[in-house]
Amino acid sequence: MSDPALRADAARVLADLNALRAIGTYKSGVHKPTFSAAHMQSLEWLAARLPEAHLSATIDGIGNVLGTSAKGGPKLLAGSHLESQNHAGWLDGPLGVVYALEAARVLNGHPGIDGAVEVASWCDEEGHFGSFLGSRSFVGAVTEADIDAARDRNADRSMRQALQSAGLAGRPRITAERGRYIGYLEAHIEQGERLETSGLRIGIVTSIVGIWQYRIRFTGEQNHAGTTRMEIRKDAGLALAKFCVAIDENFPKLCGPRTVWTTGSIALDPGAPSIIPGGAEMLFQIRDDNPAVIDRLEEKLRGMAADVTAQGQVGIAVERIRTGAPALMNDAFQDAIEAAARTVAGSKSVRMPSGAGHDAQVLSTIMPAGMMFVPSIGGISHHWTENTADADIVTGAEVFVETCRLLLQRAKVRPG
C-alpha cells in the first residue's frame, strides 16, 4: 500500500458519517427505526453516493441497498446497515456502510486494482420487524409468507403496510448471485469495552456468538390487591422476580468465560396497581459461542422451572423461541484483517468473538465472511451516547480499505 491513492480519505469518511447522523438526529445519536422517514432518506443518501464508487445502485423490495459493479475480476461484498435501534447511536451500522463505500471509492476506479468492492446496506439488522430480514432475504432465507407475518414492534402495523408507506411495495427482492463474490466483509463498532481497555485499535472477529432466546410465562391467580390475604396469593409477578434472582445466583456457577444472559422485557398481566398479577412473562436471552455451555444453562433453567412447578403455587412454561448457532468467520479473512492492521494500525489488533449478532453471520451461510471491530468509548451501544474516537474511526477505515485491497489481490492468485 505504498500508493497514497489507495488510502482511505479520513475527512470524507467522517463527513459521510456525520451526514448520516444529520438524518434522524436524536441528541448526539439518531432515531431511525426501520422504514421510518429518516431510514428511507438514509438509503436514498447511500444510493446517491454509489455512482462515485463506479457502482449502480438498487433499493430492493425489502429495503436492501445494493451497489453493483460492471467491472471484471473478483467481487468483494461489503456493508452493514443504516437503520438504528430506537434513540440509539450514530455508528451502529453506518460505520460499516461508509467503510464499504470508502473502499469502493478508493479501489474500484484505481487502475492497479483488479475487481471491485460491491456495497450493501442490509435492511432491519436491528430487528424492528424480525431477525436479519434484509440479509436473510439476500441469501434466500425469507419467504413472502415470512413478510406477510412480520409486524412492526414499535407500532401497530404489518411489515406489508410499512413497505407500502416506504414506497417499496411491489419491488423485486434481490438475492445473491451464487459464485459472484469472493466473500463478505463487514466493519462495526465493538459495542464492548475490550479494545478500549486493552489500548487496541482493531478487533478481528473469530466467530459471532449464537443467541438462544426464551419466553418464560408464569401463571398464578389474578385477584384483588386489597382483599386477598398474603398467605393465599398466587402472585405471578413475584414468582417471576424470584426466578430472575435465582438465575442470577445459579448461572455464574455453570456459565462459560464469555457467556452473557439478559432479561430484557417483563410484562405483568393485567398490570394494574390494585390487582395481583395472574400472569407474568419475561423474555430471556443467553449468548455464547459454545453450544455445550448453552445446553448446560438451558438444562438448569428447565430444572429451576420444574422446582417452581413442584411448589404448586404458580405454573411456569419455558419456551425456547430462538435457537442460536455460532457463526465462524473465515480464516483467510481474519488473516487479511490482521495483515492490514499490521500495515496501518501498528499491529494493535486482537482476535475475539463477537457477542452481538451481525449480518455477517447470515452472509457466512453462503460465502466466506469476515468482520472487524473498532473501539467503542466506554463499551456503550444501543444508546444515543454510543461513540468512537475520530482517530479510531479513521484508523478503522484505513484497515478496512487495506483489507479489501488484500482480499481482492489474493483472490487473483487463489480465488474464492
Added chain:
Amino acid sequence: MSDPALRADAARVLADLNALRAIGTYKSGVHKPTFSAAHMQSLEWLAARLPEAHLSATIDGIGNVLGTSAKGGPKLLAGSHLESQNHAGWLDGPLGVVYALEAARVLNGHPGIDGAVEVASWCDEEGHFGSFLGSRSFVGAVTEADIDAARDRNADRSMRQALQSAGLAGRPRITAERGRYIGYLEAHIEQGERLETSGLRIGIVTSIVGIWQYRIRFTGEQNHAGTTRMEIRKDAGLALAKFCVAIDENFPKLCGPRTVWTTGSIALDPGAPSIIPGGAEMLFQIRDDNPAVIDRLEEKLRGMAADVTAQGQVGIAVERIRTGAPALMNDAFQDAIEAAARTVAGSKSVRMPSGAGHDAQVLSTIMPAGMMFVPSIGGISHHWTENTADADIVTGAEVFVETCRLLLQRAKVRPG
C-alpha cells in the same frame, strides 16, 4: 318487618343483575370500562328504572346517576357503581346499585315508611381515569382542573375527550346538598374469602383500609445484551427483581395481621430482548387500617432503597404517590346492619374491615356511612370468574332493604 310488602323481591333483584350483566358481557362477567358504550348503556338502564322507585333520574356531568325523591321525611343515600375493571366480574358495583334500587322500590312507595331511599351510581369507582372521581365530585373534592388533567389508563385519550364521546360534556356536576341525608349505605361483594370460609352471609364493615402507593424507579446503564460482560453490567431490571424479593422477605417480619402489599405493574426501559434495561419502574401498594404499621413498612422500604444506593451499581428512587387514611364506618349504621342480619339472615354476620377501597370511604367524609358485604365464591374478584351464590345475593338484598328500613325508622326518632 312482618309486612311481606317490605321484603326484597328476590326474582326482581336477580333479573336486574342479569340484565346489567347482559350489557357488555365478557365470558361469565363483563367488560365495562368507564365511559365505554356498555357503561353508558348501563347508566341509561338505571336511569330508566328509577321512576319505578318514585325517583327522578339525572345523569350528571361526570357520569354519576342520582335518583332524587320528592317525598318528605328522612333521606338515605344508597348505591355503588356500574363500570367494571377490564374483563372483570358482574357483581362488583352492580350488586350495590341494584340493592339500593330494590330498597327504593320497596320502601319509597310504601305508606308505612316515612322518608325515602335515594339511589346513586358513582362514576369510575374502578379508577380508569382517576381515584373515586364520581363520588369525590359529589362531595366537592374534584375541580375542573382535576378533570382537565385526567386521562384514560386504557387508551390514549383525555377524560374530557371521553366525556365528549359519552355525550356528557357540558352537563353540570351534582354535588351533595348538605344536611339532606341521614347517611350513605353501600353493599358490595366481599372480594375475599372470609365470609365463605366461615359459613357467614353478611360482613358488617367497620373500616375501609387506607392505600399507600409508591412509584419505585431504578436507574442502571442501558447497554448491549451481547457485548457487555456480566461483571460490568448495571441492570436496572435485575435490581428491581431483587428488590421485590427483598420486600417479600422483610415485610412479613414487620406487617400487621391484615396488611397486604402488591407489585401490580413492572416496566423495563427500553424493554427489548437484546438490551440490558437502563431503567425499571414498579408500582407498589400497601394497605392497612393502621397507619402505624404503614409507617414501619415505609421506613423499611426506604431503608432497603438506601441499601441499594449504597451498593453503588444502580440508583433507586422511592416516591409515595398515594397516601391512604382508613375510613371508619358509622357505629349506628353497623348496628342497623347487624340488627337486620339478625332478623333476616339468622345472625350469620361478622364485623370486619374492608381491604378494598369503596365510594363509602369518600361519602364518609361528609355524612355517616355504612357498608355491608355478601360472600365472594373462592374470594375471587377483579376477574371475570368473580361470583356469588344466588342464595347469598338474595339474602344480601333482604338484609339491605331491612337495614334501610331500620335506618329510616330510627331517623324519625333521633335524626342524623
